[in-house]
Amino acid sequence: MGFERSRRGFLGGAAMLAAMLAVPAGAMDPRYTDADGDLTADPPADPKDWLDPDVLIFAYTPVEDPAVYAKVWEGFLKHMEEKTGKQVQFFPVQSNAAQIEAMRAGRLHVAGFNTGSNPLAVNCAGFVPFAMMAAADGSYGYEMEIITYPGSGIEKVEDIKGKKLAFTAPTSNSGYKAPSAMLKAEYGLEAEKDFEPVFSGKHDNSIIGVANKDYPAAAIANSVLQRMLARDVVQPEQIVSLYKSQTFPTTGYGLVYNLKPELAESIRDAFFSFPWEGSALAAEFEKSGEAQFIPIDYKTHWEVVRQVDTAMGVSYDCR
Known part of the structure; x- marks a missing residue:
């Protein structure tokens, strides 16, 4: 991509x-x-x-x-x-x-x-x-990705500590539940304690928010990102992927x-x-x-x- x-x-x-x-x-x-x-x-x-x-x-x-x-x-x-x-x-x-x-x-x-x-x-x-x-x-399937933008100061997942991370909604697998479980299990990072969670409402809001530098990082479904890139809603050079999960339905x-x-x-x-x-x-x-x-x-x-x-x-x- x-x-x-x-x-x-x-x-x-x-x-x-x-x-x-x-x-x-x-x-x-x-x-x-x-x-x-x-x-x-x-x-x-x-x-x-x-x-x-x-x-x-x-x-x-x-x-x-x-x-x-x-x-x-x-x-x-x-x-x-x-x-x-x-x-x-x-x-x-x-x-x-x-x-x-x-x-x-x-x-x-x-x-x-x-x-x-x-x-x-x-x-x-x-x-x-x-x-x-x-x-x-x-x-079939998609992956959960945690994305940032070039120059955000976040070079790896651990750098999210002390910063904001955009989720979509509490019911979303890739936009909240999977990244929350992963961050805690693999990196010891918990919302409110180690970083500030914000909710954008939708995957496209999170992606556009990162591309426009409104959010330093976001957890999203990469199938949505792929469609937005194909429609030129965002450009590849605006996005840096920090983490990619296994495939989900x-x-x-x-x-x-x-x-x-x-x-x-x-x-x-x-x-x-x-x-x-x-x-x-x-x-x-x-x-x-x-x-x-x-x-x-x-x-x-x-x-x-x-x-x-x-x-x-x-x-x-x-x-």
């Missing part, structure tokens, strides 16, 4: 993994059941509890400017309309918390939740993820657990039958290497994320 990279690590050692498994992350909300043990909510057994809305509401994770992504998803949503026979409306959410609450309240039916929000959405809102974007060869796409089964199946079909070639979706996401939707298993694919949550003492108990 043309910008400097240094250390790669996190979650590689047995000691780190053992520490992560020491504390349970939490349990599914009592309103849901999981008889098959796949860690997601089962659909209601009684047909009268099935949801069959006239208009399907879709929301993409609030990673970047919602106005940009309303156009990006337009063709896909038309495809979903054809497959479901329903009108599909794009819902521009402003925060992860608002997105989870909308699904929990029955106002959001289909969504892409960011990596860190998936467990919360699954346990608190009845979200059932079934798809993820991947490259043409089936590979990307945004998980799915639906609320209580949709009418036939409708749920047609929504799944819309994802896996979508013609990517020449689409606005392909034009945008090829910048971070993605070219298709692939099936996922939440229990397996999100195991590492749940381990990070355990290390952070995150509870999935719903408030």
